[in-house]
Amino acid sequence: MVIVKRRELTLAERLYLPEIGRALALSLRAMFRKRVTRQYPEEPLPTNEVTRGQPRLVVKDDGNIACVSCGMCEVACPAYAITIDGGETDRAIEREPKRFDIDMLRCILCGFCEEACPKDAIYMSDELELADFSRQALVYDIEKLKRPRSALQKRIDYVNKLNDRWRKPSSTR
Amino acid sequence: MAETLFYALALAAVGFAVGVISARSPMLSVLSLLGAFVCLALVYLLAGFQFLAGAQVLVYAGAIMVLFLFVVMLLNLADLSKVAEHPTRVLGVHRVALAGGSAALLGVLALLASRRIPDTAADTAMLARGFDELEPIAVALFSRYLLPFEAASLLLLATMVAVLVLAKRARAPQGPREQAQAVDAHGDARGDASDAARELEGAGLR
Amino acid sequence: MPELPLWLVWVIKAAVIYGALLSVAGLMSLAERKVSAWMQYRIGPNRVGPFGLLQPLADGVKFMFKEELVPAGANPFLFRIAPALAALPAMLAVAVIPFAGEIELFGQRTTLSVTDLPISSLYVLAVGGLGIYGIILGGWSSNSKYSLLGSLRASAQMVSYELSLILSILAVVALSGSLDLRVIADAQQADAALWNIARAPLAFLLFVVCMFAETNRHPFDFAESEPELVGGFHTEYSAMRFALFFLGEYCAMTVMSCLATVLFLAGGAIPFWPDAPWWAELASFLVKMSAFLFLYLWVRWTLPRFRFDQLMRLGWKVLLPLALFNLFATAALMAAGVL
């Protein structure tokens, strides 16, 4: 058991008025301190590769998206935000999605899709802003989700670095 | 013009006064009383007694009626019906009689006191100067009308004390801490509380 | 300048003063947010107009277009008139505040106040005190326990603190021997040592404390008391009626600040400049008034709210005896010829 001894208040403190004066002086000084407000739309939040923004699809250097519509992300998504209709293609990988929708109103930016993807095709971008006039406009299709690899490169490198922790030193990729 | 206004105000005051006793909800009744007071103040104003009008609004409308409203809002209306059925039993006949008697006594005293001093030239002078200046009012209040004034305040004080006595209920100690304190102080707290309760019961209060 | 009839001058005067009062009330709603922001290292509203100066206007427009709700079980008549009852008294009370001495306006000599009454200080208290009805009735008629508790507290607080307020003013009235605010202000005109703040410092202190309680402001804003009572008496109000309550509150604050300026800081008097022109007096009056208004905000964003029993104890066991003592001491000192 701890017995806490209350400090006896001095007379000045018990009179209350001097303490009010002290408090007022404190808040007056606060008025002239540096402001911490960020003027948001003009001064956006700084982002970096750790920022987990909205998921985006990687466009490879040949102009096609890396996704093979395997559906892993669709399954992994806890918010059921992803809808994929698979389709065939003549290219060597044979498959690509005909439809790849992410409902941004459902997406909780958890990053599970990024983790689940076996083809490094979906990554969390640093895009955070989301506003529109209708719900339908916020269901993003492939065209809206496409980003060139270069735009996501920093995040890709970061995720690879993270994943290195789980790889045995002997095994090579 | 002034006459019409006076009659209109007087009529309104009477109307409000009727509202006080006829209104179903105690809230409306209090508000009617407020209206009556304001009408009275306006009548004073019409007669040129600005100070009186101001004091009327300040004291009655500003303070006393607020208290009334406070009480009305606190009232549990279910308890009111009991008072309505047996007003004397709840309040205690002898207490009401005592209070009424002393009020009457004080009133008579006040009346006598104000009668004894004859009108003086100072009074007429005061009337001529009007009631707007503070000094004549103060002089009148603290010389000629001193006794009635004091009697009235004594009456109010007596009423206040009486209400306190009536309203104060012996409260059984609540919570372990208070109980412990009560036991420390009196040895047996519960005995004290129930004694007080019995006494109240005898007075017809419970 | 053309000569105008007296009544027209009077109308112009009244319009100007009421326009000014409403603008001050509007600006106070902005100042409240600005000052609170500054004290919390923030910037505050700055989007509408330069420095957010048009924010009150934007708020007004917003309030106009909001939906008006009357809760089920409310007393519709009282519920509807309560906000007006809260706002009106403060606006009426400002009529007798002497902003400056005699001025020459369109060829008529007149005083810079809507009207002059020989009992103006009593008038301000009496009429200003009626503002509480709006709060009480608004809370009672809302049919909500939070509102009811808010107005209950407001009425108890009002009764407790008005006493001390009046007693502290009485000391000042005794000092200048008149109930007329203009006379009270002029009596302090001569030099700063005669200002009532110097002659009756205790009365000033009491007045300032009671002034906060009278206008239901922090640290005595038990009628609202957001953490306990949601919004207090105006919990159920919406749209313009809600705004009216705030208009009333800010007007009451302005009136109280004016009253403090007149009673204790000699109105528009400027030290060491006895025959200042009326515009200088008006400016100095406004500066002093703004200082009190700032004090309102400053205290609000500094001190925590009292507990209700502390409020009552302070009112009855500290302020009232002090006010009585102060009145007595002032009278004794005056009788002894010191003051």
Ligand code: SF4
């Ligand atoms: S970030 Fe999470 S919620 Fe959003 S799409 Fe990917 S898995 Fe679904």
Ligand code: SF4
């Ligand atoms: S997990 Fe990757 S490859 Fe599979 S469907 Fe999703 S984005 Fe395409």
